[in-house]
Amino acid sequence: MKLPNDFVFSQSSLQDFVDCPSRFELRYIEKMRYPSLEANPPLMFEEHMRQGARFHTMVQQHVAGVPADALAKSVVNDETLSAWWATFIAHGLDGLPSQRHVETTLQTSINEYRLIAKYDLITVDPDGRVTIIDWKTSRNVTRKTTLEKRLQTIVYRYVLAQAGAYLYNNNLIPPEHIKMVYWFVANDGETVEFDYSTEQMQADKEYLSGLISDIADANLFPLTADTNKCRFCSYRSLCNRGDKAGDWDDFDADEPDTVDSFDVDFDQIAEIEF
Numbered sequence: 462m463k464l465p466n467d468f469v470f471s472q473s474s475l476q477d478f479v480d481c482p483s484r485f486e487l488r489y490i491e492k493m494r495y496p497s498l499e500a501n502p503p504l505m506f507e508e509h510m511r512q513g514a515r516f517h518t519m520v521q522q523h524v525a526g527v528p529a530d531a532l533a534k535s536v537v538n539d540e541t542l543s544a545w546w547a548t549f550i551a552h553g554l555d556g557l558p559s560q561r562h563v564e565t566t567l568q569t570s571i572n573e574y575r576l577i578a579k580y581d582l583i584t585v586d587p588d589g590r591v592t593i594i595d596w597k598t599s600r601n602v603t604r605k606t607t608l609e610k611r612l613q614t615i616v617y618r619y620v621l622a623q624a625g626a627y628l629y630n631n632n633l634i635p636p637e638h639i640k641m642v643y644w645f646v647a648n649d650g651e652t653v654e655f656d657y658s659t660e661q662m663q664a665d666k667e668y669l670s671g672l673i674s675d676i677a678d679a680n681l682f683p684l685t686a687d688t689n690k691c692r693f694c695s696y697r698s699l700c701n702r703g704d705k706a707g708d709w710d711d712f713d714a715d716e717p718d719t720v721d722s723f724d725v726d727f728d729q730i731a732e733i734e735f
């Protein structure tokens with residue numbers, strides 16, 4: 462199998478490959494989407510996804526200038542979303558500088574493929590420090606050791622260091638000036654934070670390059686041996702890994718990440734760096 466030259470990698474597609482090569486093949490090569498439920502009961506799952514997406518839209522609108530009160534009034538009969546919004550307004554933008562770039566998409570290249578990252582918010586301090594903020598609506602705070610290995614943490618910092626000049630007076634951002642912050646709105650704005658460094662950026666480059674080579678050279682995309690990965694996967698029935706969705710009480714993801722290789726609108730990308 463040969464990937465098309467215009468294939469676009471993202472943190473979500475790379476994470477899918479790491480979690481299960483077969484899921485990557487089904488989702489990004491065969492482009493087969495959501496044949497079955499991801500969690501049970503479906504209404505709670507869908508409601509959580511809707512609330513997460515709506516919360517992100519409200520933050521985007523607020524950072525763009527829509528008053529907080531007007532947005533609060535737009536939430537009707539939704540205690541969870543109202544509580545998240547109150548938490549965000551109380552501390553969500555605390556200490557952040559006024560140079561804020563909301564819903565920014567950047568891309569770089571690696572092994573001749575595009576690698577794209579879509580950021581909730583990037584802020585630039587007058588002293589040159591740059592912070593990536595990612596709003597998380599999961600019910601629990603994810604452990605730092607888990608987040609450290611997530612492709613999101615690796616890809617977001619790497620792409621910003623490679624392609625963030627657009628936000629930084631046309632200069633590359635020194636990795637030591639980059640910080641990534643996960644902000645958990647359902648947990649009173651608790652944060653998990655990661656610094657960055659030149660050494661880490663080099664290690665990330667080697668890791669991402671190896672991963673993309675593995676995918677580009679792959680002839681087979683095996684099913685994961687870790688059947689835990691199948692519990693909330695929409696391809697369970699295709700793979701004969703069970704016909705019952707995982708229990709909602711055990712599900713703890715965010716709203717779906719919509720940046721993948723086949724629904725990117727390249728006109729919306731703020732900057733292209735190669």
Ligand code: SF4
Pocket residue numbers: 480481482483484487684685690691694695696697698700702
């Ligand atoms: S059900 Fe399991 S084996 Fe099949 S794609 Fe999903 S994670 Fe992979």
